[in-house]
Amino acid sequence: MYLGLTGYNHESSAALVDKEGKLINYYREEVLSRIKGDKSFPKRSIKKILEFHNLTKSDIKSIAFYERPLTAFLTPLQVAAFNIPQSLPLISHQCRNFDKSSISCFLDLSKEFSGLEEKLIYLDHHLSHTLTALPYSQIQENLCSIVVDGFGDRSSTSICKVNDVYNINELWSCEYPVSLGLFYSAITDFLGFQVNEGEYKVMGLAAFGKKDSAVAKKVSDLIYWDHKNKKIISDMSYFKYHISPTDSFNNKLINLLGDPRNPFLSLLPEDDNFQHFADIAKGAQDKISEILCEIFKYAYSITRCKNFLFSGGVASNSAAISKIAELPFVDQIIVPPSPGDAGCSIGASYYAYLKNQKNLISNLPTPSIYPSRFNSNDQKLISKQIIASNFKLISSNSNDAIAKIVSLIKNGEIIGTVLNNAETGPRALGNRSLICDGLNKKAVKTLNTVIKNRSPFRPTAPCMKLSTAKKYYELRPELLGCYKYMNATCKCIDGSISNNFPTTHVDGTVRLQIIENDQILYKILTYLEKDNIDILANSSLNISGDPTSFDLIDGLMICSLRPLKYIFTDFGLLESLF
């Protein structure tokens, strides 16, 4: 068995690959600790994996960590050292928090799981991203892998040619502190949203912005692609993320764009400053899309590959992906379901696996959509009184429960699901979801704002069968793999009624999910279609700002905190009496 780990500098997680090269378990530490974006050593994830599969330490052959710790520690320090004295707070902070850097992985392993530390190996951060994306592709040779994130252990963007699983050659990179990811995060921060969490909000907000507005142009000028020298240029004098432990931008940016947004003020289309902030978001979003297109063009020119792996935090930008797909040379873009750093333990575990094979491996098997293992029976006893006191069991038989769910959805109700194994996150794809009739405006609005407490300008994703999607949306063949994991947006067909669906964003796009016949939502939709409901709205089962629910208790807790009345579990359909 082979473990992969992430943590410290980015969200922590652990993944397990078996001796056949199959991903058999994966946990984000945040879903177990319930602390959004948890970066601490993934102790709970490792423990849960060992317990779930009844593994002893000797069953683990090798453990790979998702970055090179010393490089990850020294690179930002050296950049800061060039910026003395402004960067003294950062250098002091980094040195004093040495024990919280990834160099501690070895020590933490030896402290918590003594003996495992001897099996620890490391791989480059961007290789972790590439190896995370690779198994999701049917084609695993002669591909181009593009990784774009904030910062890993060295660079912030890179292009690799994947000749085969053992030959992954780096051809080009963009060095920290120039970073598309950190540029977008700084704008996220400026707009009052939380870095590493609010980037989706910026993307949603951008759809309301005006491309030709003065402020959008100002944002756009902060970073660009140098055509001659084939590199990204960023005016660092506006940013502080490379010299400060707390701030991402400085007064020069405030002088340029005006005051940042007060995070406690509402942000609704009718609010005073809404257009101004939407224009800023638009400037950043368009710029990201534009530079990504340039990187893809350059990647094509040096690799001649038409099939791309795309990963790193910036690959979560589903709106930019649909723009890239329009490039004439692109045949296919594969984005893993968890393109950010939390997904990297998957790539790391594959690395540990590949490094320990005597026979050459040509293909890595495609991971399940739901690799995060959970057994409801583990919580059967402890949930007994909670359920008995606060819930009514409507149906314990799965088929009967589905029939009831269908009629509830028809009546505009919202259903939560905690079924079997979970998705990798961040998107919920049915097993940890909130679903309702995707054509019912009131239900979708209630799901988004009343239950989830989300910003009203963010759209909810629609979920449907491929045949339905073809009727309403301009699907791109290059992105069929992405639609499975809600990784890309697409446009409504001109003049189609889909333009008025409640899941359609203000710019006429949707971030759709196409489901396959082995998924529970497929079954539910098959019944609903008889009543002309062919689209479900699907959002993650959580309250805005919290990690997605993982176990039964998390699901029951949401019912107790928010007006969610129905929850579909492995024990049946429950009605909340809270």
Added chain:
Amino acid sequence: MKKDNYRFLDVIQETACAEFGSALEMLAACKSSNKESLAYGYFEHSKDEYFHTSTFLSLLSKAGRKYPAVIARKFRINANSLITKGYVSSEGYLIEKMPLKDFIAYVYTNELLAKQSFEKIFELVKKDEKDANQILKIMKDELRHHGMAEKYFLKYYPRLQPWQLKMYRIRETIKNKGRKFYDKNLKFLDQVLKPLYFFMAYLASRIILLIDINGFKREGINLMEIKPKSII
């Protein structure tokens, strides 16, 4: 006056973090229970703490709105700060670290301490009737939690006497006071030592500049071939 108001934002932000931390502690306790009644108790307790958290988040939001963005931004809450601020230990939740008996005694004591700290917050918000009522309700909840913990303790450990609980309480109160004292001193010490830290950071930067990080460059290299044991 303004300075006072920052203090208000600060108190509300810290309290929101503390309540959020309690909600997570109780949720963890619920999940690691081996008795359904205990799990139920902790579930309900966690739910209350989540509601307290959201009350403080609304108070924070209401107060933060009145400030210029550059100030208000500093009072945003980030879940990771629960760990960095020490509301949740980086070593794990209390239930993961201590025996159940100690945990129950800890809850018993801390709920009372929480109630006492809300009395001070009540003074800060009492001008607004709605806010004041919310704090009063939270105070009632904390007293109820305190009572529940006592009941559990005596039910599951009947051989222990109420005076032993009192001992726990005294110990925790001293620890809590010590923690606050330590925290205050640490912040003070931090300010005093700042020039020294910066001087050391300056020295560190001189050394770091001498390191040739060109060895980290990967252009033209097969990433699968780099030594797996290498940390650079």
